[in-house]
Amino acid sequence: MASSSSQRSCQQQQRHGKKQPSTGCTSSRVCRCVRVFFGHLFSNLGLFAIVVGYVLLGALMFENLEAEFELQQRGNIKRYRDDCLKELWQITERLNVLYEQNWTQLVHEQLRRFETNVVAAAKLEGYDGKDLLDSERQWSFSGALLYSVTVITTIGYGNLAPKTPAGKILTIIYAVFGVPLMLLCLSNLGHLLANTIQFAYSHVCCSLQRGRSASRRRRHTPCRHVGNAQCTAEEGVSPTAIVTIPPPEQFKKRPPPPPPRLTPLKPKLLAQDVRQLLVECAEYTAAQAAESAASHKMLHELRHTDHTALDDEDCLDSASRYHSSLERNANTPTKQPLIQCSPPASVPSTTMSSLQQRQSCSMELPAPGSACSSDNSSERRSSSSSCEAESNNKRRRVPVTLVLVILSGYICLGATVFAAWEDWSLLDGAYFCFITLSTIGFGDLVPGKSFQRAANPDGGQIQLVVCCAYLLVGLVLIATAFSLVQEEVVLKCTKAARWIGISTKK
Amino acid sequence: MERKRSSRHRQRYRKRKTTCDKIKDFIREFIAFMFSNVGIIGLVVGYTICGAFMFQAIEGTEASDDREEAIKDIHSARSKTRDRLWEITQKFNVLEEEAWREQAASEVLKFQMEVIDAINKGYDGVDDVKDLSETSQWSFSGAFLYSLTVITTIGYGNVAPKTEWGKVATIFYAIIGMPLFLLYLSNIGDILAKSFKWSYAKCCLCRGCGGNRDSRSVSPENSVAVQVPEIIDETDEQYEESHIESTLGDSVKDDTITVPVTLCLAIMVGYVCGGAILFSKWEDWDFLDGSYFCFISLSTIGFGDIVPGDQIYASKGLDMSFIFCSMYLMLGMAIIAMCFNLMQEEVIHKFRSCVKAVKNCCSCSGARDDDVDTAPIE
Numbered sequence: 001m002a003s004s005s006s007q008r009s010c011q012q013q014q015r016h017g018k019k020q021p022s023t024g025c026t027s028s029r030v031c032r033c034v035r036v037f038f039g040h041l042f043s044n045l046g047l048f049a050i051v052v053g054y055v056l057l058g059a060l061m062f063e064n065l066e067a068e069f070e071l072q073q074r075g076n077i078k079r080y081r082d083d084c085l086k087e088l089w090q091i092t093e094r095l096n097v098l099y100e101q102n103w104t105q106l107v108h109e110q111l112r113r114f115e116t117n118v119v120a121a122a123k124l125e126g127y128d129g130k131d132l133l134d135s136e137r138q139w140s141f142s143g144a145l146l147y148s149v150t151v152i153t154t155i156g157y158g159n160l161a162p163k164t165p166a167g168k169i170l171t172i173i174y175a176v177f178g179v180p181l182m183l184l185c186l187s188n189l190g191h192l193l194a195n196t197i198q199f200a201y202s203h204v205c206c207s208l209q210r211g212r213s214a215s216r217r218r219r220h221t222p223c224r225h226v227g228n229a230q231c232t233a234e235e236g237v238s239p240t241a242i243v244t245i246p247p248p249e250q251f252k253k254r255p256p257p258p259p260p261r262l263t264p265l266k267p268k269l270l271a272q273d274v275r276q277l278l279v280e281c282a283e284y285t286a287a288q289a290a291e292s293a294a295s296h297k298m299l300h301e302l303r304h305t306d307h308t309a310l311d312d313e314d315c316l317d318s319a320s321r322y323h324s325s326l327e328r329n330a331n332t333p334t335k336q337p338l339i340q341c342s343p344p345a346s347v348p349s350t351t352m353s354s355l356q357q358r359q360s361c362s363m364e365l366p367a368p369g370s371a372c373s374s375d376n377s378s379e380r381r382s383s384s385s386s387c388e389a390e391s392n393n394k395r396r397r398v399p400v401t402l403v404l405v406i407l408s409g410y411i412c413l414g415a416t417v418f419a420a421w422e423d424w425s426l427l428d429g430a431y432f433c434f435i436t437l438s439t440i441g442f443g444d445l446v447p448g449k450s451f452q453r454a455a456n457p458d459g460g461q462i463q464l465v466v467c468c469a470y471l472l473v474g475l476v477l478i479a480t481a482f483s484l485v486q487e488e489v490v491l492k493c494t495k496a497a498r499w500i501g502i503s504t505k506k
Numbered sequence: 507m508e509r510k511r512s513s514r515h516r517q518r519y520r521k522r523k524t525t526c527d528k529i530k531d532f533i534r535e536f537i538a539f540m541f542s543n544v545g546i547i548g549l550v551v552g553y554t555i556c557g558a559f560m561f562q563a564i565e566g567t568e569a570s571d572d573r574e575e576a577i578k579d580i581h582s583a584r585s586k587t588r589d590r591l592w593e594i595t596q597k598f599n600v601l602e603e604e605a606w607r608e609q610a611a612s613e614v615l616k617f618q619m620e621v622i623d624a625i626n627k628g629y630d631g632v633d634d635v636k637d638l639s640e641t642s643q644w645s646f647s648g649a650f651l652y653s654l655t656v657i658t659t660i661g662y663g664n665v666a667p668k669t670e671w672g673k674v675a676t677i678f679y680a681i682i683g684m685p686l687f688l689l690y691l692s693n694i695g696d697i698l699a700k701s702f703k704w705s706y707a708k709c710c711l712c713r714g715c716g717g718n719r720d721s722r723s724v725s726p727e728n729s730v731a732v733q734v735p736e737i738i739d740e741t742d743e744q745y746e747e748s749h750i751e752s753t754l755g756d757s758v759k760d761d762t763i764t765v766p767v768t769l770c771l772a773i774m775v776g777y778v779c780g781g782a783i784l785f786s787k788w789e790d791w792d793f794l795d796g797s798y799f800c801f802i803s804l805s806t807i808g809f810g811d812i813v814p815g816d817q818i819y820a821s822k823g824l825d826m827s828f829i830f831c832s833m834y835l836m837l838g839m840a841i842i843a844m845c846f847n848l849m850q851e852e853v854i855h856k857f858r859s860c861v862k863a864v865k866n867c868c869s870c871s872g873a874r875d876d877d878v879d880t881a882p883i884e
Contacts, residue, residue, distance in 0.1 A: 043861065043864055043865045046864060081611070081614055085610055085614060088591065088610060089603065089606070103595070104588050107591055108584065111584055111587060114617075114618075115580070115584070115617075115621050118618055118622070118625075119625060119629070119630065119631045122622065122625045123630060123631075126811065129622035150807070151807060154659070154806045154807045154808075156660075156802065156807035156809050156810075157809070158662065158808070158809035158810040159663075161811035165794055168795070168798040169794070169798075171798070172797075172802075175801070175802075179805060184861075188861075427670055427673060427674070430677075431673040431677065434677050434680070435680075438680055439659045439661075440655070440656060440660070440661035441659075441661045441663070442663035442666045443661075443663040443666075443809070444666035497538075497541070
């Protein structure tokens with residue numbers, strides 16, 4: 001609350017045209033950023049904690065249900081063995097004179113029968129070859145933990161599978177609640193990480209670009225002098241209200257409006273509300289000035305194309321770009337932005353932000369704001385008046401190749417670690433990592449499954465837990481990658497499809 | 507006369523151009539059709555069939571080699587155990603039970619270990635090398651089911667590649683196949699959802715029952731149109747869809763009819779139960795096993811412990827089981843995509859409100875500040 005009031009006083013002071021130290025508002029902004037970030041993190045952490053608790057609970061339940069059956073299974077095998085022995089002894093006793101052929105034939109039959117029992121147990125009931133006296137169980141706690149994780153991530157290895165009816169029913173119920181929970185947690189974490197990465201990436205890009213261009217050009221654009229981070233990473237990746245405090249000399253000499261550079265707007269990607277608003281603004285501008293070719297073109301494009309609703313980023317993106325072109329036109333009556341991009345909260349924010357835009361539109365249009373103060377506030381409020389923000393919108397996207405490199409690096413890392421631990425080949429390790437992370441999950445290769453790890457019984461458990469951790473982190477990474485590149489990929493695909501399809505129509 | 511010549515020129519020029527263009531147009535239309543709603547089914551089936559052939563070629567021979575080895579191991583283990591037992595029996599002039607049992611027991615235990623090893627290699631009870639080709643896991647239908655489980659990410663694992671080339675081929679097959687299958691799901695789910703909504707709306711209007719008329723301002727066309735990828739812009743199906751949309755729009759002018767969530771859930775449960783009954787009849791499972799299998803498969807968890815046609819000595823019914831299972835899976839996942847499509851708005855709305863409630867509880871002050879800051883300044 002304190003920071004908001006300080007921000008309000010900030011704004012009031014700016015309205016009166018006083019020179020402001022930029023630190024006060026930026027610190028409040030940083031505070032706000034941090035608090036919002038922690039708010040999100042906490043709710044995401046809460047979800048993550050719920051998922052972890054759910055998995056642990058599942059591990060306990062499944063261990064209790066299935067461990068008995070496993071021990072029973074081993075007991076069965078022992079019984080088969082004892083039966084076989086008894087039969088053999090009886091055969092040996094019965095034949096008073098031991099004819100080798102008779103005896104061997106009977107013994108052969110017995111062995112065959114025993115072998116069939118063992119094969120049936122191994123194939124159908126998951127017998128793993130261990131003896132009753134072995135302390136190590138497949139359905140240990142870590143085994144059940146890995147099992148629960150594979151159920152709710154839908155990987156489903158199958159090397160461990162429930163054999164009791166209660167276990168099967170419980171698996172179904174566990175999956176019905178666990179799979180959506182996991183998907184929700186993954187998508188939230190993915191969004192959070194994606195925002196963080198984009199924030200960091202564009203920050204690095206900004207600082208690099210600033211370093212490069214400071215020596216090169218000295219253009220009087222209203223954006224270069226901003227010291228703090230232009231690129232905010234609030235809820236979405238859309239340009240939010242960026243605090244840019246242009247230096248005072250900008251208002252002494254207004255640069256001549258450059259020719260209206262209409263950055264290519266993507267009318268197809270606008271929400272219906274925003275589109276309506278843009279049509280209104282374009283009509284108003286077209287009515288105002290005769291030579292506004294840009295607005296005429298915009299009108300034409302807006303009227304004659306389809307539109308699909310997309311998420312906030314693109315709509316605000318294009319809206320901001322359109323606004324910047326409009327403003328440079330210098331034909332708006334108040335030289336104020338007609339569209340105020342507000343930080344989006346969630347899906348209904350499309351309507352909310354468009355409502356706010358309408359409000360700001362209706363409020364600012366009749367105002368004859370020619371005073372510096374209104375320009376100040378508009379400049380401060382506008383999120384897109386800075387060309388750096390505009391270029392940030394383009395540069396902000398993390399390239400697809402980088403994301404792919406990160407993913408393949410993670411797979412290779414897992415491959416080397418598991419190959420070293422389990423005595424697999426490197427190809428086997430990479431194959432295992434890929435099959436796991438794509439949630440296919442065959443289960444033919446699972447860490448800790450080899451029968452020869454009896455040398456170190458505890459080592460098997462640790463490997464299972466590490467496998468769980470690797471799995472979860474990998475899935476979060478994949479969710480992050482999706483959220484980072486999905487728009488670009490979809491755009492490219494539709495572009496390619498349109499290139500394939502639309503040429504025929506022309 | 508010059509006009510005629512020029513027009514003739516123009517005609518000839520147009521003719522020359524159009525044959526080339528016709529081919530290009532045809533190719534483009536074909537590609538557009540393949541990626542459109544109907545063609546994608548054929549594309550997915552074709553991709554799976556190609557994968558089946560590929561995997562059969564790669565894995566079929568190697569697998570049988572391994573299994574031959576396993577069978578040889580079993581035979582040698584059996585004869586070895588037999589001989590040793592004979593030696594033990596001969597050793598004791600007077601048969602003392604205890605000593606004999608002890609030694610025989612260790613022999614049988616060793617035999618058991620060797621059987622387990624052979625099972626790991628791929629032994630599954632088939633004794634004769636001659637029977638191998640009949641009961642190969644990598645028959646065409648087995649490979650078809652395998653390819654399908656790869657691209658749907660079910661991943662049973664009862665049939666899994668053992669050769670290096672097979673594993674590499676699986677990875678690349680999956681990289682291309684998974685997005686293709688997702689595209690199939692979204693397209694088919696769309697079509698099914700639209701037609702289901704249309705028929706549901708018709709039913710509701712005809713019967714005049716209450717239905718589920720929401721006063722929410724979300725119309726089915728918009729919500730469904732969101733999912734329609736722009737790839738299908740130019741095909742003829744688009745006209746059909748818009749026709750359906752317009753009829754839907756006409757019929758639901760004032761009210762917006764959303765399919766109730768319970769109906770969608772009932773459809774899914776019904777499909778699982780129907781599959782359970784069929785599979786339990788065919789495979790001699792009980793109902794619990796059948797529904798467990800259907801649920802685990804359709805949710806793409808796919809353990810692979812219970813798979814139709816996987817009985818040890820099944821021979822004839824093998825092929826049909828796998829093919830039927832594949833069809834069941836493809837149709838089932840399309841139906842699930844349709845139900846998700848229909849339930850989507852309500853579920854997302856409810857989830858978002860839950861998450862918002864949690865967020866508001868956890869970070870109250872942050873949310874309040876947000877509201878304050880985004881309010882337009884007077």
